[in-house]
Amino acid sequence: MTPKIKIENLNLWYGSFQALKEINAAFLEKRITAIIGPSGCGKSTMLRVFNRMNEMIEGVRTKGNILIDKENILDADTDLVVLRKKVGMVFQRPNPFPLSIYENIVFGPKVHGLNNRYELEQIAEHSLRSVLLWDELKDKLNHFALSLSLEQKQRLCIARLIAVKPDILLMDEPCSTLDPQATSKVEELMRELKNNYTIIIVTHNMQQAARVSDDTGFMLLGELIEFGKTEDIFTKPKDKRTEDYITGRYG
Amino acid sequence: MLVRKLKELIIEKIIFLCGVLSIIFVGLIFLFLLKEGLALFKFISPGGFLFGKSWYPISEPAQLGVLPLILGSLIVTLGAAVISIPIGVGCAVYIAEVAPAKTKEVLKTGIELLAAIPSVVLGFIGMVTLVPWVKNIFHLPTGLTALSGSIMLAFMAMPTIVSIAEDALYSVPKSYKEGALALGATRWQSIYRVMLPAASSGILAAVMLGLGRVIGETMAVMMITGNAAVIPQSILVPVRTLTATIAAEMGEAVVGSEHYFALFAVGIVLFVISFAINVTADLFLHKKR
Ligand SMILES: Nc1ncnc2c1ncn2[C@@H]1O[C@H](COP(=O)(O)OP(=O)(O)OP(=O)(O)O)[C@@H](O)[C@H]1O
Ligand SMILES: [Mg+2]
Numbered sequence: 001m002t003p004k005i006k007i008e009n010l011n012l013w014y015g016s017f018q019a020l021k022e023i024n025a026a027f028l029e030k031r032i033t034a035i036i037g038p039s040g041c042g043k044s045t046m047l048r049v050f051n052r053m054n055e056m057i058e059g060v061r062t063k064g065n066i067l068i069d070k071e072n073i074l075d076a077d078t079d080l081v082v083l084r085k086k087v088g089m090v091f092q093r094p095n096p097f098p099l100s101i102y103e104n105i106v107f108g109p110k111v112h113g114l115n116n117r118y119e120l121e122q123i124a125e126h127s128l129r130s131v132l133l134w135d136e137l138k139d140k141l142n143h144f145a146l147s148l149s150l151e152q153k154q155r156l157c158i159a160r161l162i163a164v165k166p167d168i169l170l171m172d173e174p175c176s177t178l179d180p181q182a183t184s185k186v187e188e189l190m191r192e193l194k195n196n197y198t199i200i201i202v203t204h205n206m207q208q209a210a211r212v213s214d215d216t217g218f219m220l221l222g223e224l225i226e227f228g229k230t231e232d233i234f235t236k237p238k239d240k241r242t243e244d245y246i247t248g249r250y251g
Numbered sequence: 252m253l254v255r256k257l258k259e260l261i262i263e264k265i266i267f268l269c270g271v272l273s274i275i276f277v278g279l280i281f282l283f284l285l286k287e288g289l290a291l292f293k294f295i296s297p298g299g300f301l302f303g304k305s306w307y308p309i310s311e312p313a314q315l316g317v318l319p320l321i322l323g324s325l326i327v328t329l330g331a332a333v334i335s336i337p338i339g340v341g342c343a344v345y346i347a348e349v350a351p352a353k354t355k356e357v358l359k360t361g362i363e364l365l366a367a368i369p370s371v372v373l374g375f376i377g378m379v380t381l382v383p384w385v386k387n388i389f390h391l392p393t394g395l396t397a398l399s400g401s402i403m404l405a406f407m408a409m410p411t412i413v414s415i416a417e418d419a420l421y422s423v424p425k426s427y428k429e430g431a432l433a434l435g436a437t438r439w440q441s442i443y444r445v446m447l448p449a450a451s452s453g454i455l456a457a458v459m460l461g462l463g464r465v466i467g468e469t470m471a472v473m474m475i476t477g478n479a480a481v482i483p484q485s486i487l488v489p490v491r492t493l494t495a496t497i498a499a500e501m502g503e504a505v506v507g508s509e510h511y512f513a514l515f516a517v518g519i520v521l522f523v524i525s526f527a528i529n530v531t532a533d534l535f536l537h538k539k540r
Contacts, residue, residue: 006266051433053432053433054428056432080435081435081436081437082435082437083435084432084433084434085434085435088433088434089433091426091429091433093426095424095426095427095429095430095431097427097430097431097448097449098427098445098448098449099445099448107431107434107436107444107445108434108435108436110444111431111434111435111436111437111440111444112435129263129455157430160430160434161434164434164435
C-alpha cells in the first residue's frame, strides 16, 4: 500500500533552534496515527508542518520533503488554500468562531466559494451528523457557538473541518481540555471518522494513544525515535528510550 | 505598624474625597446648565425652540429656533463619520493585522502625533489649505462649508477610531485567526469573516467615541464651516454647529436675557447628544455575549 503521507529527511528550525531533526516516516491511509513524546519534543511542530501552519511564525525554516498523495507540499508553489482544504486541523483548545453554530460550520465552504443555501444547509447537517451533534443542535443552529459546552465546541470544530471535505485530519491534543467522559466520546468519534479520513493525533496521554491509534510514533528532542504499529510500540518497543517513556520513566 | 495603617487610612479617605468631589462637580455643572437652560422656556415653548427653523438671536423679536444648529452639527458629524470610519477602521486593520513591525510603529506614532495637534492649529491649517481646495474643486462661492468641517473633523476622529479599533482587533484571540487560516481561508477572508465580527463591539465603540469627539469639537469647526445658521440643503454650504454658536455668541449675550438662556439650552441639547453617543459606546464596549 502506498502511504498517504511520506516524510523524507524533514528538518525544521525556529531561528537557530532545530525543533525537528532528520525525520522519516510514512503514514497510511484511513488509519489513526498517534504522535507521542514528552513536552517540548516537537509533536505540535511536526503536526503543523503538514498544513504548513508553522509558516505563520517568523523565522521558521524547513528542509526535506513531505509527500501527500505523492505531491511535495513543501514546494514553494504549493497552494496553501488547497492544501489546508485537504489537510484540516483541530486545535488543543476548541476554537469555534464567535459566530452562530451554523455560520461556524459553513465558514469553510463559504470561504471556498460555495454560496448555494440549500447545499450549505445540506453540508451543515451532514457535518453535524458526522460528529453526532445533529440531534442535540439541530434546533439551535442560530445560537452563538461560544455558548456550547467544551466538548460540544470541540465536536463543532471537527464538524467545521468535515464541512470542507478534507482527506487528512490533524488533531493536536484534542482532548486535553475535556473531562474523561467527554474524552471517551471524542475518541469514539475518532474511531468512527477513521473510516473516511486519515487521522494524525498528537497526545500526551499514552492510554489514549494505545486506545485509539493504529500506528504510533515516539518523539524525543526533535527526533522520531521509533515508529510502528501501536501494539508493537507499546508491547515490544525496539528502542530503550521508547520503553523508558511508555513505562513512565520520563514523566 | 500603626503609622502605616494611619497612612493607608488617610490616603484612602483622600482618594474617596477626590471621587466624591468629581461627582459633585459634575452634578453641580449639570444642575447649573439645566437651571439656566430651562429658564428659556419662560420665553418660548420647548417645541418652538427645538423645531424652530431660524436662529436670529438679536433680531426684534429674537428668533431662537435651534433646528438649523442641530442639523448643522449633524451634517458635519455625518460627513466626518463617512470619511473617518472607513479610513480609520481600515487603518486599524492594517496596523493590527497586516503591517510589518516597523511600519506598525511608524504608523502608531503618526496617529499619536495627529491626536496631539491642537484643534485650533488643525483649524488654521484647514482654513488656508482645505478651504481654498473645496472652493476650487466644487466651484463654490466660498470654501467655508460643512464639507470642509467634515474633512477637518475626520482628522480629529481618526486617532481615536484607529487606536481603539486596533486595540479591539488586537485583543481578538489568536486562535480564531489560526482556525480560519487552517480551514483554508486567505488572510483577507480571515480578517473580514472572523476578526472584524469578533472585534465588532470594540470597533463600534471606537467609532462612537471618535464621533463623540467630533460633535463636541468647537474651534476648528468655527473657523472653517462658515457659521451660517441656516438649515443646510447640502454638504457644500456654510453651516453653523451647536458648539460654534455657543462659543461665538456667549461673549455678546446679555446675562439674563432670552439669548443668554437660549445658549444654555443649546448646551443642554449638545450635552444630550454627546451623552447618548457615549452611552452607546459604553454599551458596545461592555457588551457581554
Ligand atoms: N514559535 C517558536 N519559536 C521558537 N521555538 C519554538 C516555537 N514553538 C515551539 N518552539 C520550540 O520547539 C520545540 C518543540 O515545540 P512543540 O510545541 O512542537 O512541542 P510539543 O511536543 O508540542 O510540546 P507540548 O507537548 O508541550 O505541546 C520546543 O522546544 C519549543 O520550545
Ligand atoms: Mg504541543
